[in-house]
Amino acid sequence: MSDYNFAYLDEQTKRMIRRAILKGLAIPGYQVPFASREMPMPYGWGTGGVQVSAATLTPDDTLKVIDQGADDTTNAVSIRKFFERTAGVATTEETGEADVIQTRHRIPEAALREDQILVYQVPIPEPLRFLEPRETETRKMHALEEYGLMHVKLYEDISQHGAIATSYAYPVKVEGRYVMDPSPIPKFDNPKMEMAAIQLFGAGREQRIYAVPPYTKIVSLDFEDYPFEASKADHACDLCGSEHSYLDEVILDDKGGRMFVCSDTDYCRSRRAEGYVGRLGTENELEASA
Amino acid sequence: MTPLLQVRDIRKTYGSFVGCTDVSFDLYPGEVMGIVGESGSGKSTLLNCLAGHLPPDQGEVVFDTLADGPVDTVTMSEPERRMLSRTDWAFVHQHARDGLRMSVSAGGNIGERLMAVGDRHYGNIRERAVDWLGRVEIKEERVDDRPTAFSGGMQQRLQIARNLVTGPRLVFMDEPTGGLDVSVQARLLDLLRGLVREMGLSAIIVTHDLAVVRLLADRLMVMKDGHVVETGLTDQVLDDPQHAYTQLLVSSVLQV
Numbered sequence: 177m178s179d180y181n182f183a184y185l186d187e188q189t190k191r192m193i194r195r196a197i198l199k200g201l202a203i204p205g206y207q208v209p210f211a212s213r214e215m216p217m218p219y220g221w222g223t224g225g226v227q228v229s230a231a232t233l234t235p236d237d238t239l240k241v242i243d244q245g246a247d248d249t250t251n252a253v254s255i256r257k258f259f260e261r262t263a264g265v266a267t268t269e270e271t272g273e274a275d276v277i278q279t280r281h282r283i284p285e286a287a288l289r290e291d292q293i294l295v296y297q298v299p300i301p302e303p304l305r306f307l308e309p310r311e312t313e314t315r316k317m318h319a320l321e322e323y324g325l326m327h328v329k330l331y332e333d334i335s336q337h338g339a340i341a342t343s344y345a346y347p348v349k350v351e352g353r354y355v356m357d358p359s360p361i362p363k364f365d366n367p368k369m370e371m372a373a374i375q376l377f378g379a380g381r382e383q384r385i386y387a388v389p390p391y392t393k394i395v396s397l398d399f400e401d402y403p404f405e406a407s408k409a410d411h412a413c414d415l416c417g418s419e420h421s422y423l424d425e426v427i428l429d430d431k432g433g434r435m436f437v438c439s440d441t442d443y444c445r446s447r448r449a450e451g452y453v454g455r456l457g458t459e460n461e462l463e464a465s466a
Numbered sequence: 467m468t469p470l471l472q473v474r475d476i477r478k479t480y481g482s483f484v485g486c487t488d489v490s491f492d493l494y495p496g497e498v499m500g501i502v503g504e505s506g507s508g509k510s511t512l513l514n515c516l517a518g519h520l521p522p523d524q525g526e527v528v529f530d531t532l533a534d535g536p537v538d539t540v541t542m543s544e545p546e547r548r549m550l551s552r553t554d555w556a557f558v559h560q561h562a563r564d565g566l567r568m569s570v571s572a573g574g575n576i577g578e579r580l581m582a583v584g585d586r587h588y589g590n591i592r593e594r595a596v597d598w599l600g601r602v603e604i605k606e607e608r609v610d611d612r613p614t615a616f617s618g619g620m621q622q623r624l625q626i627a628r629n630l631v632t633g634p635r636l637v638f639m640d641e642p643t644g645g646l647d648v649s650v651q652a653r654l655l656d657l658l659r660g661l662v663r664e665m666g667l668s669a670i671i672v673t674h675d676l677a678v679v680r681l682l683a684d685r686l687m688v689m690k691d692g693h694v695v696e697t698g699l700t701d702q703v704l705d706d707p708q709h710a711y712t713q714l715l716v717s718s719v720l721q722v
Contacts (some may be wrong), residue, residue: 320545322582324578327581400587
């Protein structure tokens with residue numbers, strides 16, 4: 177018997193958040209204000225995502241939490257423990273097993289299903305913020321669909337770097353209407369956003385929730401002569417050999433040694449379990465570590 | 467000929483204080499109108515009402531749009547008015563900082579209006595930005611520099627380029643040469659005069675500098691305490707002022 181109300185938040189708060197989520201789903205890409213609560217973790221550690229997850233979870237759900245694709249980093253471990261303690265829900269590291277997946281900065285490599293929900297942690301929900309600091313003005317720009325400014329940012333990228341150098345939090349247009357910040361996921365993940373699962377975005381400090389319903393059209397902004405490219409490191413995973421997953425670069429020593437590994441730890445583990453081996457992987461490492 | 471802009475009985479008050487009142491005039495295509503007066507005479511209030519930055523308390527500002535002919539811009543919907551202000555209209559601020567994005571390169575500043583009206587081809591945008599830099603006498607190699615690295619005169623010229631790139635038909639200018647030293651002022655005026663003639667622009671220029679209107683404006687409107695006290699052809703008003711205040715204004719100009 178836990179002393180917490182199910183999933184920490186009181187029922188009224190969860191209803192309020194669910195209303196915001198429903199409104200967000202009804203207007204894809206629109207930032208719905210909500211009364212963000214103080215959570216027992218600092219802003220910037222996923223307070224928005226946690227509140228959305230808390231309002232979405234049911235006692236029968238299985239939760240997965242990832243941080244930069246990994247299940248075993250601080251942020252992911254602490255949020256998973258938080259819900260184990262306050263909601264008593266089952267948790268998993270396997271993407272296919274989860275009903276609700278809370279994520280920071282990645283979309284899992286495995287395709288998600290219609291009965292799954294992906295919850296993003298969002299630091300700054302307003303894609304126009306760094307170009308236009310006034311909230312009154314950015315709201316007006318969204319309302320009137322004045323998105324020329326977003327292309328000014330991409331123009332600046334090309335003029336300075338010769339290509340669109342924005343590599344994460346790459347702005348997208350949702351269903352031909354709202355321009356949306358997909359949270360700081362790598363632009364490699366942008367094409368995956370047209371998916372079967374529901375995508376919910378929570379920004380705790382900025383008090384905004386937005387959502388993308390299943391199979392919604394998501395277009396990454398670009399120029400005719402500089403089209404969008406989903407980029408990743410030009411390597412294969414050194415552990416599982418995958419050539420189609422997003423990679424982290426790991427520095428091994430002071431002599432320039434480095435390796436590339438899948439940022440999605442569950443994807444990498446499941447591939448190695450199936451017998452794939454990369455450049456630095458070993459045949460029996462799973463048994464060795466077990 | 468239909469006037470490009472018909473202003474009827476504009477009034478704007480701030481509480482009990484009158485910003486400007488009873489202002490009516492017509493502006494024809496290709497015509498440049500100067501509005502002069504001392505600080506606090508209501509000329510900037512008037513300009514902001516005309517350009518849609520301030521809602522007037524009463525009156526009409528009828529603009530001859532390309533699509534629908536004469537339309538009252540005070541009562542038109544906000545999206546339409548904002549569309550006008552980035553296509554057919556331009557606004558040159560006194561302080562270039564108010565009219566430029568200081569954290570965006572010169573090329574990006576010029577390109578913004580093009581992108582706002584739907585241009586999505588980087589090469590084209592870049593080409594037109596470079597072309598316009600040339601027309602306002604800024605070297606091509608500075609296209610990727612930020613305006614913070616520009617001198618005051620260059621910033622002002624950049625602001626003009628940024629405004630004129632979409633080929634507006636009506637330009638509002640609020641003290642375009644204020645705060646610049648005289649030789650830079652002269653160059654800027656020269657440039658403005660060239661552009662106005664070459665592009666056949668109509669313009670409304672607010673200034674307290676009589677030399678500026680003498681050079682640029684065809685017609686002149688003198689304001690005092692929110693009222694228009696005298697109107698006429700520029701040379702006529704400046705050479706033969708009728709109203710006491712205009713006489714004072716003209717005689718106050720320092721002779722070097």
